[in-house]
Amino acid sequence: MNRKDGMNYAPVGKPRPVVKEGEFVIAAIALEHGHIYGMCNGLIEAGATLKWVYDRDPEKVKNFCNAYPGVKAASSEEEILSDPEVKLVCGAAVTSMRCALGLRVMAAGKDYFTDKAPLTSLEQLAQAKEMVEKTGRKYMCYYGERLHVESAVFAGQLIKEGAIGKPIHVDGFGPHRVGDVKGRPDWFFKKEYYGGILCDIGSHQIEQFLYYCDCKDATVQYSQVGNYNHPDQPELEDLGEATLLGDNGTTQHFRVDWFTPDGLSTWGDGRTFIIGTEGYIELRKYVNIATDEGAEHVYLVNKDGEQHFAVEGKVGFPFFGELILDCINRTENAMTQAHCFKAAELCVKAELQAERVYGLEK
Numbered sequence: 001m002n003r004k005d006g007m008n009y010a011p012v013g014k015p016r017p018v019v020k021e022g023e024f025v026i027a028a029i030a031l032e033h034g035h036i037y038g039m040c041n042g043l044i045e046a047g048a049t050l051k052w053v054y055d056r057d058p059e060k061v062k063n064f065c066n067a068y069p070g071v072k073a074a075s076s077e078e079e080i081l082s083d084p085e086v087k088l089v090c091g092a093a094v095t096s097m098r099c100a101l102g103l104r105v106m107a108a109g110k111d112y113f114t115d116k117a118p119l120t121s122l123e124q125l126a127q128a129k130e131m132v133e134k135t136g137r138k139y140m141c142y143y144g145e146r147l148h149v150e151s152a153v154f155a156g157q158l159i160k161e162g163a164i165g166k167p168i169h170v171d172g173f174g175p176h177r178v179g180d181v182k183g184r185p186d187w188f189f190k191k192e193y194y195g196g197i198l199c200d201i202g203s204h205q206i207e208q209f210l211y212y213c214d215c216k217d218a219t220v221q222y223s224q225v226g227n228y229n230h231p232d233q234p235e236l237e238d239l240g241e242a243t244l245l246g247d248n249g250t251t252q253h254f255r256v257d258w259f260t261p262d263g264l265s266t267w268g269d270g271r272t273f274i275i276g277t278e279g280y281i282e283l284r285k286y287v288n289i290a291t292d293e294g295a296e297h298v299y300l301v302n303k304d305g306e307q308h309f310a311v312e313g314k315v316g317f318p319f320f321g322e323l324i325l326d327c328i329n330r331t332e333n334a335m336t337q338a339h340c341f342k343a344a345e346l347c348v349k350a351e352l353q354a355e356r357v358y359g360l361e362k
Contacts, residue, residue: 011038011041011148011149011317012045013045014045015045016316016318016321017045017321018046018321018324018325019046019324019328021047022049023047024047024049024087024324024327025048025085025087025088026040026043026051026087026088026090027051027053027074027080027086027088027089027090028052028064028090028091028092029089029091029101029105030054030091030092030094030098031057031064031092032055032092032093032094032185032187033092033115034092035115035116035144036090036091036115037067038144038148039113039115040068040090042147042148042317042320043088043320043323044068045317045320046320046324047321048088050068050070050071051071051085052073052074052086053071053074054073054074054076054077054079061073081104081105081108087111087327087328088110088112088113088327089105089111089112090114091112091113092114093115094187094194095115095117095187095193095194096192098117098119098120099119099120099125100124101114102114102118103128105137106131106137106139107131107135109135110137111139111140111327112137112139112140113140113141113323114140114142115141115142116143116144116200116203116207117195117347117348118139118203118344119348120193120199122345122348122349122352125344125345136330138326138337139340140323140337140340141203141335141343143203143204143207143208145174145205145270146207146208147320149270149283149286151283151285151296151297151298151311151315152272152283152285153315153316154298154309154311155212155272155274155298157315158281158300159274159276159281162278163276163279163281163300163302164274164275164280164302165277165279166278167214167250167274167275168249168251168277169213169251169253169274169275170209170212170250170251170254170273170274170275171272171273172204172205172252172253172254172271172272173256173269173270173272174201174202174205174254174255174256174268174270175256175257175259176201176257176268177258177260177267178260179267189233189236190235191235191237196225196240196351196354197238197239197240198242198347198351199350202240202256202347202350203343203344205254205256206242206343206346206347206350207339207343208272209246209254210339210343210346212274213250213252215246215250216247216248216338216342217246217342218245218246218252218342219244220243220346220349220350221243222242222243223240223243223350223354224240224354224355224356225237225240225351225356225357226239226360227359227360231359234359234360237360238259239255239256239257239258239259240255240354241253241255242254242354244346244350264287264289265287266295269284269286270283270285270286271283278302279301280300280301280302281298282298282299283298283299284297284299295312296310296312296313296315297309298311319334319335320334322334323335
């Protein structure tokens, strides 16, 4: 796990297998983003067997094979897609190319698990929906800031138990560290490829709102983006924010940015505030600044008083085991397809209607 570098941040949990060795075989195609390691870690800990890897870059494949001894390097994407043992393909392609990969995976009769954002346009969304309907395959997304964060998982459990009554508003803050610009791939700075900041890291925030407030749909009330400190990368949006209104009357405001200072011990001080009719929750996901208390903190205030839960290593990541069982049983316990697609739709819409407020061509 690299806490300093968000692009290569790959959480490691405790093994909690839901299947036996060899019972659920997975593969990895496209290693453009380091999240592929977190995706594979979660599935392997849940019992999946990682059989194949493929990428056009042999150096990426070499590093991946070093991380997962026993995985086989495929000679082509087709070698993986034609293997009847493979049930699920994980992918972290360039963001704008994730949908096309998913279409090929589903057409080959396999389920698809992609890094966020799962797509970058409404046209791609329509294509993905059509292929899901045609094949019956899954198009799932690694919304890691909820699925692979123990404090976020625990917050969901508290809400389901009624700890804050009915959730009515979420404030989300998703700061990230750009780091060494030379260490970022070229596509990271091209909006055509990464989709814009609200589509990219904003997708985490919108997904959490839909989940915590139990929304089936929402409207983007306003959104805006700017480039405040990267004039040499004119297509990089380094700050964005949006407000959403859920179909059940709940609301969200979130801010995402690329301004994590070098002195922070981790790649971003991710925070989430969830307000309910009978209390509120604060998540300090990756750091409790200026303390030695580590990550994964949940603060709960309700009629019973003030409570602090340090949950690192105590909650786990149930999504991955649930996803495996969903693929086997054709159920939707980990995440519904409608929820996955709705988060994708809204992050694209937030980006499409965003006002350019600073440093970007209007």
